[in-house]
Amino acid sequence: MIKINNLGFNYGEKVVLNNITMTLKDGRIYGLLGENGVGKTTLLTLLCGLKNVKTGSIDIDGYNPYKRLPSFLANQFYLSDEVAEVNMTASDYAASYGKFWHKFDIGKFHELMSVFENDPSWKMNRMSFGQLKKTYISFALSCNTKYLFMDEPTNGLDIPSKAQFRKAITRYTSEDSTILISTHQVRDLENIIDPIIILDKQDVLLDATVEEISDKLFFDYSSERKPEALYSEMTPGGNIQVYLNSEKKESKINTEALFNAVHAHKDLIKSLFRK
Amino acid sequence: MNDIFNFKRFGKYLLTDIKSCFAAYGISFLTIILSGLIIYAVSVIYSLILGNGWHGSGLVLRWIIATISFLVLTITCPSRCYGRITEKRAGSSWLMTPVSIYEKLLSMFLITCIFIPAVFLLAYSGIDFLICMADTTCGEPLVSSLRDLEFLKDGLDELGAGIAGKAVNPLHYIDDMIDGILVFLLGALVFGKGKISKTILSMIAFSIISGIVFTPIALNFAEYGPAMFTDSFLFRNLFIIDTISDITVMAVLIVLIFFRTKTIKH
Numbered sequence: 103m104i105k106i107n108n109l110g111f112n113y114g115e116k117v118v119l120n121n122i123t124m125t126l127k128d129g130r131i132y133g134l135l136g137e138n139g140v141g142k143t144t145l146l147t148l149l150c151g152l153k154n155v156k157t158g159s160i161d162i163d164g165y166n167p168y169k170r171l172p173s174f175l176a177n178q179f180y181l182s183d184e185v186a187e188v189n190m191t192a193s194d195y196a197a198s199y200g201k202f203w204h205k206f207d208i209g210k211f212h213e214l215m216s217v218f219e220n221d222p223s224w225k226m227n228r229m230s231f232g233q234l235k236k237t238y239i240s241f242a243l244s245c246n247t248k249y250l251f252m253d254e255p256t257n258g259l260d261i262p263s264k265a266q267f268r269k270a271i272t273r274y275t276s277e278d279s280t281i282l283i284s285t286h287q288v289r290d291l292e293n294i295i296d297p298i299i300i301l302d303k304q305d306v307l308l309d310a311t312v313e314e315i316s317d318k319l320f321f322d323y324s325s326e327r328k329p330e331a332l333y334s335e336m337t338p339g340g341n342i343q344v345y346l347n348s349e350k351k352e353s354k355i356n357t358e359a360l361f362n363a364v365h366a367h368k369d370l371i372k373s374l375f376r377k
Numbered sequence: 378m379n380d381i382f383n384f385k386r387f388g389k390y391l392l393t394d395i396k397s398c399f400a401a402y403g404i405s406f407l408t409i410i411l412s413g414l415i416i417y418a419v420s421v422i423y424s425l426i427l428g429n430g431w432h433g434s435g436l437v438l439r440w441i442i443a444t445i446s447f448l449v450l451t452i453t454c455p456s457r458c459y460g461r462i463t464e465k466r467a468g469s470s471w472l473m474t475p476v477s478i479y480e481k482l483l484s485m486f487l488i489t490c491i492f493i494p495a496v497f498l499l500a501y502s503g504i505d506f507l508i509c510m511a512d513t514t515c516g517e518p519l520v521s522s523l524r525d526l527e528f529l530k531d532g533l534d535e536l537g538a539g540i541a542g543k544a545v546n547p548l549h550y551i552d553d554m555i556d557g558i559l560v561f562l563l564g565a566l567v568f569g570k571g572k573i574s575k576t577i578l579s580m581i582a583f584s585i586i587s588g589i590v591f592t593p594i595a596l597n598f599a600e601y602g603p604a605m606f607t608d609s610f611l612f613r614n615l616f617i618i619d620t621i622s623d624i625t626v627m628a629v630l631i632v633l634i635f636f637r638t639k640t641i642k643h
Contacts, residue, residue, distance in 0.1 A: 152469060152643040172386070173378035175475035182643075186467035189400040198393045202386070202475045 103128055103163065104149065104249070104280065110157035111144055118144050120304035121158070128248075129277050133295025134284040135361055140301045142284040143183065146251045149282065150180035162249065176203055178249035181242045183257060185234050192229075192237045193222035196244065205246035214240035214274060218266050231258045239267065243274045250281045256290040264290045288357040298357065300364050307364050310375045312355055318374055319363070320347040321356050332370070333363035346374075380477055387480040394484045395492065398458040405457060406493070410500045412446045413439060417508050417515070433508065433515035436522055443501060443519055450497055451554070455489050455562035456572040463569050465643045478639050485638075486631070489562055490555045523547060549616065552623035559630040566637045 104126035111119040118141040126132055136142045147153045148160060151167030151174070160167055165174040188195055192215065200206035215222045218236040226234060235258050242250060256264050264287075271294055275281060285291055298315065300308040308315075319332075322343040327334065331343040342356050344363040364371045379386075399406070408415075420434035434442070461467035471481075502520050509518040516522075564576025611618060 147643060150473065152472060154642065170472065170478070171380040172383075172475040172477050173380050175473055176378065178473075180469060180473050182466065182469050184466040186461070186464075186470055188397075188467075189403075190397075194396075198396055199470075199474065201389055201393075 105161040106149075106158070107161070108158035109145075109148070109155055109160065111141070111148060111153070112156055117304055119148075122306055123158075124299070124306060124309050126280055126282065128280050130297060131271065131275075131281040131283065131295050133288070133291055133298045133357070134282055134301065135286075135288060135298065135357070136284075136301035137365075138286075140303055142301055143253050145301070146180065146253050146282065146284055149249075150178060150251050151175070152180065172202075177247055178251065179203070179242045179245045179247045181238055181250070181252045181255060183253040185231075185238045187227040187229075187234065189225065189227050191223050191225055192220065192240075195226060195237075196222070196241055200241070200244065203245040203247060207244050207246060210246070210274065211240050211244035214243055214270055217270055218263060232260055232263060235259060236263060236266075239270065243270055246276065246279075248279055250275070250279060252281065252283045254285055254287075255283060256285060256287050259290075268294050288361060292355075292357045295357075298360070300361060302365075302368065307368055308360075308371055308375055314375065315355055315360065316347070316353055317350070318347055319355075319360070320345055320349070320351055321353040321359060323353075323356075332367050333359055335359060335362070382477060382479050386476060387483065390474075390476045390480050391484045391487065394481075394488060398488055398493070401461070402454060402457040405453060406450075406497075409446050409450050409453075410497060411504070413442055413501055413505050414508065416442045417512075431512075431514060433512045436516040436519075439505060439515070439519060440522075443505070446501065447494075447497065450494065451557050452561055452573055452577075454493050455558060456565035458489060458493075459485055459562065460565040460572050462566060462638070462641060468641065469643050472641060472643065478635070482631075482635055482638060485562070485634075486559075490558050494554065494558070549620075552620060552627065556623055556626050556630065559627060559634065563630055563634050563637065566634060566641070 106122055106124050106126075109119055109122040110117070118139075122145075134142050134145065144153065148155055149162070149167060151170045154168040162174065163177070165171065167174065190198070193212075196208060196211045200208060200211065212222055215237065218240060220229075220233055220236050220240065222237075224233070226237060229237065235255070239252075239255060242252070256267055259267060268291065271281065271283075283291060283295060296312040297310055298308060298312070299306065310318075322328065322331075322345065323340055324343075325341050327341065328343055328345060331345045334341060334343040342359045344356075344359050347353075416438070417434050420438070421431060424430065424432035462471050474481075502518070506518040506520060509515045560580065561573070561576055564579065565572045568575040
């Protein structure tokens with residue numbers, strides 16, 4: 103379990119995260135959303151130990167991530183937005199580095215490379231950005247870690263690869279794994295992320311499961327415009343409106359509309375989902 | 378899981394690190410090793426073009442090339458093998474590999490300070506030996522010419538204190554060589570861009586500052602004349618003091634490298 107307590111972080115004078123408190127439970131795929139510069143990547147790098155907190159604390163199963171102890175690192179994998187070109191074949195890379203994660207499965211790596219239609223015998227420094235990203239995603243999932251932090255994993259992936267990514271995340275991760283995915287491309291991951299965390303400047307606007315969200319908000323796809331809508335948008339396929347679910351009706355969440363509704367009514371949403 | 382040091386894990390990591398270092402530096406390393414052969418070939422070609430017949434590179438030229446090659450190796454190897462650590466893309470992978478910082482550092486030290494220089498010296502002198510065996514116009518191999526350094530002994534023996542034997546022993550300079558590599562390794566880990574040039578500039582700045590500090594002390598010695606200097610405790614124990622100071626510098630550099638790698642953030 104990940105416990106974040108009064109977390110604060112700043113780059114010089116610029117405060118990025120301020121007094122953030124939340125708990126990430128085991129076995130869930132968290133979607134971390136937010137505008138540019140609100141601190142999504144910073145939060146991920148703090149969680150995996152690439153940065154140290156300025157105030158507050160992060161506790162992951164009793165570990166302080168910044169100590170970067172092997173026993174902690176062996177239980178987590180961080181896939182950054184930018185991936186390194188290495189002068190090795192993908193297969194060689196996986197065989198050389200995978201052995202440091204005690205649950206790494208080379209067979210799974212080759213299977214995932216095949217799912218992504220990537221050839222493991224290719225040299226990584228000759229791959230396109232998308233191919234390289236898919237190689238690292240395959241490696242990350244093959245490590246079978248308890249915690250997986252992914253920063254914009256679908257960036258640079260073509261349309262079929264995004265579908266393959268969703269398939270890989272749902273099929274190749276164990277039930278007790280906690281996955282935190284930061285993304286701008288919410289439609290790519292709409293059906294797999296639950297709970298959803300929306301970060302704002304120095305604040306958390308929303309941290310709720312899909313069930314909690316659909317319990318409190320209604321996503322209306324009908325063409326009838328309602329004045330009480332928190333957010334409405336005309337789409338090529340019709341309308342999408344978000345309003346309070348006072349009648350407790352069931353609806354399918356539209357993450358983009360949710361994001362916009364949350365940003366348009368920050369205080370209301372915060373009070374609505376306050377735990 | 379042992380979070381401090383695990384020999385089995387270290388062994389695995391060292392092999393992976395060597396592989397990764399060769400992936401990053403292999404072609405350059407091979408070129409440096411083959412520089413003697415390349416210069417030999419160029420010398421022969423020039424000699425033939427100029428109508429001087431078949432003539433390989435002489436001993437002096439081969440010593441100069443060997444020294445320059447080793448210097449290039451010392452300067453480039455740390456930044457090419459480990460400079461990536463400061464970059465966000467590759468550095469994160471290095472930091473996030475589940476191996477302890479002590480294992481990573483020892484591996485880094487062994488590869489840059491022992492393994493790569495040793496492979497270079499063996500391969501370079503081996504190739505030089507084979508060239509000299511095959512082509513007598515080159516003169517004697519570098520390795521066997523080391524004994525010619527004995528001529529230096531006479532001059533040094535005049536100074537007394539029996540330092541000559543140590544001064545001409547190449548093994549005596551291993552600690553200096555390691556210090557040099559560690560300086561460039563620290564530079565590779567501290568500077569984001571221009572790792573080599575910034576390290577050289579820092580060394581120049583450091584030399585100027587230490588020159589300002591130590592010149593009065595040296596002048597103080599000079600006042601007493603050379604005899605006073607050669608009879609001094611410092612001179613009589615010059616090599617012990619030099620070794621101690623080199624080891625101290627080495628320890629300081631290792632500590633700085635340790636704290637730098639431990640506190641790198643991305």
